[in-house]
Amino acid sequence: MTTATRPEHDVDISSKAFWDKPFDxxxxxxxxxxxxxxxTWHPPLPADFPYTEAGFWAATTHQDIVHVSKHPELFSSAEGVAVSPMPKEPQIAMSFFLTMDPPEHTIFRKLISAAFTPRQVNRIQHQIERNAKDIVDTLVGAGEVDFVTACSSLLPMYTVSDMIGIAPADREPVRQAAETLFGAGEEAISTDQDTLTVMIAQVELLRNAAIEIAEARRRRPEEDLMTNIVQAEVDGHRLTNDQIGAFMILLSSAGNDTTKQTTSHAMLALDRNRDQRDRLLxxxxxxxxxxxxxxxxxxxxVMDFSRTAVTDTEIRGSKIRAGDKVALFYCSGNRDAAVFDRPGTFDITRNPNPHLGFGGGGVHYCLGSHVAKTQLRTLFHELLTRTPNVEIGAPTWLRNTFVHGIKHLPANFPR
Structure with missing residues (x-):
C-alpha cells in the first residue's frame, strides 16, 4: 500500500454523505x-473495518475501466478488489478467484468452467423455467406484496440451490446469509455488531454448507453441478474443500444478489417506462x-471493484504508482455518453450496448453471465405475460457503496 500523497480532486465521491444520495x-x-x-485521486471511502488506506484513483470512464480490466499484468486483483478499505484476508475468503491473477486465476476458472457441461447447462435451464413459473404462480392475484421478498430474491437463490444441491429446507438460511454478506454494513448497524463479525458469521455458514454437500457428493455422486465440481480436474488440479467453500460464498452472494437487484431495477424501470414494456411485449x-x-x-x-497497480504506469496522463489502488466505477462507466447514446434513458432496444454490468472484460469477466441472462429472460416472460396489470410503488434503497440495491419494492398484483 502506498503512503505517498498527491492532490485530491474536489469532487466528493468518498464520503458517506455522497453515497447516501440518490443514484442520479x-x-x-x-x-x-x-x-x-x-x-482522479480521492481520499478513501468510509471504512467498516479498523483499517486505513491512502486513497484511490477513480476510473470513471468506460475506456479507463476496460483498460484496467484487460491488463492484469499492470493492475492486480490479488491485493483485494474492494473499493472500501478492507483487510486482504476477508476479501480473499469471500471472493475466491476474484482475488487471483493469472496464471493461478486461469487454473481455477478452468476448473469451475469444466463443471458446466452442456448437460448441466441444459439441466439448469429447465430448473430456472420451472422455478420462474412457480414463483409467478404465487404472484398472480396476490394483492399487495414486497416484490423483492416475493419475487426478486427467490429465483437466483433457487437457481444457486439447485445447482449446488442445497435441500429446499436449507434454502432460507443460505439466502439470508448471502444477502447479509452483501449488506453487512447495514446488518451491523441494525444488530449493534461490528461489520467484520457479521461477515465472518455468514462466510462460515455458506462455507460449511458447501463443504457438507461436497463431501456427500464424493461419497455418493448425483446429477448436479456439485458432483461435477468435486470431480473436475484440470492439469492435475482438483478443488479442495476450502476452495469449494470459497466458491460457494462467491456463487451464493455474487450470483444471488446481482440477479436479484437487476430484477428489481428492471421491474421498476418497466413500470416507469410503459412504452418500453409495450415495445418489448x-x-x-x-x-x-x-x-x-x-x-x-x-x-x-455491482457499482465498483478495485485493482492495485503492480508497477508504475500511466492512464491518459494520470501517473499511477506501484501500490496505488484504482477504483473501477462501473456505475459511472455505464452512463458514459462517449459510449452510450442518451445514457440516462432506459432503452430496451439499445444496440450496441457494451455495458460493464458483467465487468470490463478481460480475465475476470463474469463467469455466470449466461445463467444470469437466462434467469432474467425466463422470469420476465412469466411476469410480463401473466401479470400485465401489476402496479409498482416507491422503492426503499439499500445504503451501500458497493451494491446498487433496492431493499423493498411495493407491488400490487390485482386479485
Whole structure:
C-alpha cells in the first residue's frame, strides 16, 4: 500500500454523505469526473473495518475501466478488489478467484468452467423455467406484496440451490446469509455488531454448507453441478474443500444478489417506462436479448471493484504508482455518453450496448453471465405475460457503496 500523497480532486465521491444520495445525484458528480483528462485521486471511502488506506484513483470512464480490466499484468486483483478499505484476508475468503491473477486465476476458472457441461447447462435451464413459473404462480392475484421478498430474491437463490444441491429446507438460511454478506454494513448497524463479525458469521455458514454437500457428493455422486465440481480436474488440479467453500460464498452472494437487484431495477424501470414494456411485449423474441442487456446496464448491481497497480504506469496522463489502488466505477462507466447514446434513458432496444454490468472484460469477466441472462429472460416472460396489470410503488434503497440495491419494492398484483 502506498503512503505517498498527491492532490485530491474536489469532487466528493468518498464520503458517506455522497453515497447516501440518490443514484442520479451521484451520477452528476461522476459525470464531472468523466470530463477530466484522466483518472482522479480521492481520499478513501468510509471504512467498516479498523483499517486505513491512502486513497484511490477513480476510473470513471468506460475506456479507463476496460483498460484496467484487460491488463492484469499492470493492475492486480490479488491485493483485494474492494473499493472500501478492507483487510486482504476477508476479501480473499469471500471472493475466491476474484482475488487471483493469472496464471493461478486461469487454473481455477478452468476448473469451475469444466463443471458446466452442456448437460448441466441444459439441466439448469429447465430448473430456472420451472422455478420462474412457480414463483409467478404465487404472484398472480396476490394483492399487495414486497416484490423483492416475493419475487426478486427467490429465483437466483433457487437457481444457486439447485445447482449446488442445497435441500429446499436449507434454502432460507443460505439466502439470508448471502444477502447479509452483501449488506453487512447495514446488518451491523441494525444488530449493534461490528461489520467484520457479521461477515465472518455468514462466510462460515455458506462455507460449511458447501463443504457438507461436497463431501456427500464424493461419497455418493448425483446429477448436479456439485458432483461435477468435486470431480473436475484440470492439469492435475482438483478443488479442495476450502476452495469449494470459497466458491460457494462467491456463487451464493455474487450470483444471488446481482440477479436479484437487476430484477428489481428492471421491474421498476418497466413500470416507469410503459412504452418500453409495450415495445418489448410487441416483439418479445427479437427484443428480449437487447432488453436483458439494458436491464443489466441500467441497474449496474455491482457499482465498483478495485485493482492495485503492480508497477508504475500511466492512464491518459494520470501517473499511477506501484501500490496505488484504482477504483473501477462501473456505475459511472455505464452512463458514459462517449459510449452510450442518451445514457440516462432506459432503452430496451439499445444496440450496441457494451455495458460493464458483467465487468470490463478481460480475465475476470463474469463467469455466470449466461445463467444470469437466462434467469432474467425466463422470469420476465412469466411476469410480463401473466401479470400485465401489476402496479409498482416507491422503492426503499439499500445504503451501500458497493451494491446498487433496492431493499423493498411495493407491488400490487390485482386479485
Amino acid at each position: 445525484e451521484r451520477e452528476r458528480s461522476f459525470a464531472r469526473l468523466r470530463a477530466e483528462p484522466g483518472p 410487441a416483439d418479445w423474441d427479437t427484443r428480449i436479448g437487447p432488453a436483458v442487456d439494458e436491464f443489466v446496464r441500467w441497474s449496474t448491481p
